[in-house]
Amino acid sequence: xxxxxMIDSVLAPEGPPPxxxxxxxxxxxxxxxxxxxxxxAGAGKGSATGALSRIMRRKSSPALTEVHAVKGISFxxxxxxxxxxxxxxxxxxxTTLAAIAGxxxxxxxxxxxxxxxSLLGVNAALMNDLTGxxxxxxxxxxxxxxxxxxxxxxxxxxxFSGINExxxxxxxxxxxxxSGMGARLRFAISAARTHDVLMIDEALSTGDAAFRRRSxxxxxxxxxxxxxxxxxxxxxxxxxxTCNRTIWLEHGLIRADGPTExxxxxxxxxxxKRS
Amino acid sequence: MSTVFEQRAAGVADPDAGLSPAxxxxxxxxxxxxxxxxxxxxxxxxWQRRYFIGAYATAKLMVQYSSSKLGQVWQVLTPLLNxxxxxxxFDLLLGISKGIPDYIPYLCTGVFVFNFxxxxxLSGTRAISDNxxxxxxxxxxxxxxxxxxxxxxxxxxxxxxxxLGVIVLVSGLPITVNWLLIVPVLLLQAxxxxxxxxxxxxxxxxxxxxxxxxPFIIRTWMYLSxxxxxxxxxxxxxxxxxGALIQANPALIYIELMRYSLMDSVPASSLPHHVWxxxxxxxxxxxxxxxxxxxxxxxxxxxx
Numbered sequence: 136x137x138x139x140x141m142i143d144s145v146l147a148p149e150g151p152p153p154x155x156x157x158x159x160x161x162x163x164x165x166x167x168x169x170x171x172x173x174x175x176a177g178a179g180k181g182s183a184t185g186a187l188s189r190i191m192r193r194k195s196s197p198a199l200t201e202v203h204a205v206k207g208i209s210f211x212x213x214x215x216x217x218x219x220x221x222x223x224x225x226x227x228x229x230t231t232l233a234a235i236a237g238x239x240x241x242x243x244x245x246x247x248x249x250x251x252x253s254l255l256g257v258n259a260a261l262m263n264d265l266t267g268x269x270x271x272x273x274x275x276x277x278x279x280x281x282x283x284x285x286x287x288x289x290x291x292x293x294x295f296s297g298i299n300e301x302x303x304x305x306x307x308x309x310x311x312x313x314s315g316m317g318a319r320l321r322f323a324i325s326a327a328r329t330h331d332v333l334m335i336d337e338a339l340s341t342g343d344a345a346f347r348r349r350s351x352x353x354x355x356x357x358x359x360x361x362x363x364x365x366x367x368x369x370x371x372x373x374x375x376x377t378c379n380r381t382i383w384l385e386h387g388l389i390r391a392d393g394p395t396e397x398x399x400x401x402x403x404x405x406x407x408k409r410s
Numbered sequence: 411m412s413t414v415f416e417q418r419a420a421g422v423a424d425p426d427a428g429l430s431p432a433x434x435x436x437x438x439x440x441x442x443x444x445x446x447x448x449x450x451x452x453x454x455x456x457w458q459r460r461y462f463i464g465a466y467a468t469a470k471l472m473v474q475y476s477s478s479k480l481g482q483v484w485q486v487l488t489p490l491l492n493x494x495x496x497x498x499x500f501d502l503l504l505g506i507s508k509g510i511p512d513y514i515p516y517l518c519t520g521v522f523v524f525n526f527x528x529x530x531x532l533s534g535t536r537a538i539s540d541n542x543x544x545x546x547x548x549x550x551x552x553x554x555x556x557x558x559x560x561x562x563x564x565x566x567x568x569x570x571x572x573x574l575g576v577i578v579l580v581s582g583l584p585i586t587v588n589w590l591l592i593v594p595v596l597l598l599q600a601x602x603x604x605x606x607x608x609x610x611x612x613x614x615x616x617x618x619x620x621x622x623x624x625p626f627i628i629r630t631w632m633y634l635s636x637x638x639x640x641x642x643x644x645x646x647x648x649x650x651x652x653g654a655l656i657q658a659n660p661a662l663i664y665i666e667l668m669r670y671s672l673m674d675s676v677p678a679s680s681l682p683h684h685v686w687x688x689x690x691x692x693x694x695x696x697x698x699x700x701x702x703x704x705x706x707x708x709x710x711x712x713x714x
Contacts, residue, residue, distance in 0.1 A: 158426070160438050165431035209431060237444015238546060238712060246443040247435030251549050262544065264473040273469060276462035277550045279455075308473075321547060 161332055161363040162212040162235055162252070166244035169205035169230050169387075204230045206387040207244065212332075212380075217354060217364040219378035219395060221371070221402055227387040228367045232334045235365070252332035255325045263310040267298055267320055270309055274324035288327045295353070296323035297346055319346050326353050333357055334365040351377050371399050446709045449702065455551040463554050467561035489525060489570045493518045500638045510640055511675045515578045519672060520637035522570045523665045526563055527603055528628050533559040534607030535614035535621050538711050545712035552711045553704050556607035564600050571596075574672065583674050591671035599664040601693040605700025612704050615711055635661040642666075642680055657682035660692040 205227045212218050220228040233239045235246055236254035262270055271292050275285040296319045298304045298312075309317060325333070335354075354364050354377050368374055374381060374395060381398040383391040391398045426434055435441075447455065456463075475484040493514075500506045501513055510516055537556045538545065545552065571592065579585070614620045634656065635641070641662055645653035656662075663685055669676045682688070 160426075160434055160440065163431045163435040163440055165435075211431070211434065235443055237709065240444070240709075245432070247431070247440035248443040249438070249440050252443060253549055255547065262469070264476065265469050269465075269469050269472075273462065273465055274548060276465050277459065277544070277548045277554070279458055279462075279550065282461055308476075325547070 159214040160211045161214050161249040162365075163247040164208060164210050164231075164235065164244075165247070166207050166209050167205060167231075167234060167241045167246060168203070168207050168243040169227070169234055169239055170242040171202040171204055171230075172200075204387055205234070208384070208387070208389045209244075210382060210389065210392055212363050212365070214363060215358050216380055217358050217366065217378040219374035219381040219399075220365060220367045220384060221369075221374060221381060221399065222384035222390070223406070226384040228384055229336055230387075231384065232336055232365060232367060235332070236334060248332060250331035252334055253325060253330045254334045255322060255336065264308055266308055267293075267305040267312070270320065271305075271324055274321075275327060278325075278328050280328065292320075292323045292327050295326070295349060296320045297349070315343070315346075322350060326350070326357065329360050330357065330362055332363045332365070334367075336367045337369070347373070371403065374399055444709050446705070449705060452551055452553075452705050452708065456553050456557070459550055459554045462550065463558045463561060466554070466558040467565060470558070470562045471565050485566055485569045486573050489518075489522050490573065492525065493521045496521060496638050506639050509643070512581050512583060512673060515574070515581050515583065515673055516669060516676075517638050518574055518577050519669045520635070520665050522567065522574055523599070523668050524632055524635055524637050524661055525570075526567045526599060527606065527661050527664070528632070529563045529566075530560055530603035530607040531610050531628060532624060533563070534610035535624050537607065537611040538615035539618065539621075542712055552611075552708055553608055553701065556611045556704070557604050560600060560604040560607050563603070564596070567596070578672050583672075586674050588671045588674075592668065595664060595667045595671055595689070598689050598693040602660055602664070602696040605693075605696035605698065608700040608704035609696075612707050615707070631659075631661060635659055635665060637665065640680075642682065645682075654683075658688060660688075660696065663688050663692065 208227075208231065220231065222228055230239065232254055234241055235248065236252050237246070237248075238254065262273065265273070271289060272285055275288065275292075276282075280288070293299055293305055296316075298316055298320055304312065304316065309320070312320070322335070333354075351373070354366070357364055364377075366374065366378055378395045380393065381391075381395040382389055383398050383402050391401055426437070429437065446452075475481050478484060480487070496517055497514065500517070534556045537559055538552070541555055545555075610620070610624075641656060641659075645656050648656065663682060666676075666681050667685060667689055670678060670681055
C-alpha cells in the first residue's frame with residue numbers, strides 16, 4: 136500500500152462497526168466521585184524555615200487543596216462497545232479512565248469491572264534504559280505471557296509499532312526514541328494481548344497517519360474479540376472513526392451519552408459557540 | 411443540562427431494566443476495579459510472573475553499567491574498591507584488625523554480604539517510585555518488582571562471591587567441605603532480603619522521605635553488623651541481654667555464617683549461639699512478613 140492509499144484510508148474510513156446487539160455489561164460505573172488531594176499548592180513549602188515552622192506548629196501540610204475532578208457519573212459499558220470520551224481540557228476524562236483501571240480510588244460510589252482493565256496512556260513509560268526489544272519481551276511477560284507466547288507475538292508487535300521502519304531502532308534503548316515512537320511501541324505491546332477492557336488515553340494522536348490507521352484497525356479487532364474499548368481523544372475524527380458510543384464529560388459531569396454521531400455533533404456545536 | 415440519548419431502550423426490550431448498578435454488576439459477575447486479590451490468588455499471580463521476574467532481573471544487570479566504559483567490569487571492581495577503602499582505614503590506619511586472623515578475606519566477606527542486604531533495602535525503598543510508569547501502564551502483581559530486584563542483586567553477589575573465593579585462596583586459606591554451606595546461606599539471606607525489600611517498598615511508596623533517611627539507617631546498621639570488626643569479642647563484654655540483642659542482628663548472622671563457610675580460620679565456636687536457627691528464622695519471618703505486609707497495600711501502589 137503506498138502513502139496516498141494510506142492517507143485515503145484514514146480520510147475516508149469505513150467507520151466504526153455497528154453497536155453490539157447482545158448486551159453484556161463489562162464496566163459499571165455507579166455514581167463515581169473522584170477527589171484529588173493536592174499537597175503544597177500554597178506558598179511556604181519551598182523554604183526550609185517554612186517547612187520547619189510548619190512542623191513546629193504541627194500543621195499537617197502547607198495547603199491541602201482538594202480538587203473534585205469527577206462529580207458523580209454513572210454509566211454502563213457493554214461487550215463489543217468502543218466508547219469515546221470527549222470534553223474540554225480538565226473535564227475529567229483521563230481521571231475517569233484511571234479510576235476504571237483501578238488506579239484511583241473513588242471518593243464515593245463504585246466502579247465494577249469484568250477482569251482487569253488495562254490503561255494505556257502516552258505518559259506511561261516503560262523502562263527507558265532498556266532496548267525496545269527487551270521492553271517488548273518484558274512488557275509481554277509482565278502481562279502474564281509465557282516465553283513461547285512472546286516469541287510468537289514478538290514480530291507482530293515490532294511490525295505493528297512500525298519502530299523499525301526507519302532503521303534498526305528496536306535494538307536501541309527506549310530513551311533514544313521520540314515521544315511518538317515510544318507511545319507507538321507501548322500501544323503495540325499492550326494491544327498484543329486480548330484485553331477484556333482496554334482503555335487508551337490520547338495514544339493515537341501521537342502516531343503518524345499510517346500508525347493511526349493500524350491502531351484504529353486494531354481497536355476494531357479488539358472489539359470483535361468481544362472486548363470493550365475506551366478511547367480518550369481530542370480528535371473528533373478519531374472518535375468518529377473508532378467509537379460507536381461517546382460520552383461527553385464537562386466539569387466532571389456527564390453532559391451527554393449516546394451514539395457517537397449525535398454526541399460529537401452536539402459537542403462541536405457547543406465548542407464553536409464558545410470560541 | 412444532561413442529555414442522554416436513549417439509543418437502547420427504544421430498540422430491544424432490556425431484561426436488566428430496573429436493576430441498580432450494583433445489582434447489575436453482581437448479576438454479570440463484575441467485581442470492584444482494582445481490588446486486592448486474596449493472598450493465595452496473589453501468590454498464584456506472582457508465580458505466573460516468574461519469567462518476568464527473571465527477565466527483569468537479568469535486564470537490569472545488563473544495563474546497570476551500560477553507560478560506563480568499563481561496563482560489566484564494574485561488577486567486580488565496585489565491591490573490591492569498597493573493601494579497599496575499609497582496608498585502608500580500618501587495617502592500615504586504625505589497626506582494628508589486631509586479633510582477627512586473615513583480615514582481608516574477613517573484611518571482604520563482611521563487605522560483600524552486607525552489601526547484598528544494603529542493596530535490597532535501598533532498591534526496595536525506590537522499587538515503586540522508580541517504576542511508576544511500568545506500574546501505571548501494565549497490570550501485574552507489584553511484588554514482582556522488589557522480588558526481581560533481589561534476584562538481580564543475588565546475580566551480582568554470585569559474581570562477587572567468585573572474586574571472594576579467589577581472595578580467600580590467595581590469602582592462603584584452603585578449600586574445605588564448608589564451602590558447600592555457601593549455597594544455603596546465600597538462599598536464606600536472599601529470602602530475608604526479598605522480604606526486607608518488599609517491606610521497604612511499601613514504606614517507600616507511602617513516605618518519599620524514607621529515601622533521604624535510609625543511608626543513615628543503613629550506615630548505623632553496617633557498623634553494628636561487624637563488617638570490619640569482631641562483634642562477638644565486644645558482645646562478650648556486654649551484659650547478657652545487650653549481647654544477645656546485638657548478636658541477633660540478621661546481617662551479622664549471615665555475615666558470620668558466610669565467614670564460617672569460607673574461612674578455615676573462623677572456628678564454629680566464634681559464631682553466635684543458635685546461629686542456624688536464627689538464620690532460618692530471619693528468612694522465614696522476614697520473607698513471609700515482608701510479603702504479607704507488601705500485599706496488604708497492593709491496590710494502592712501507583713495511585714494518585
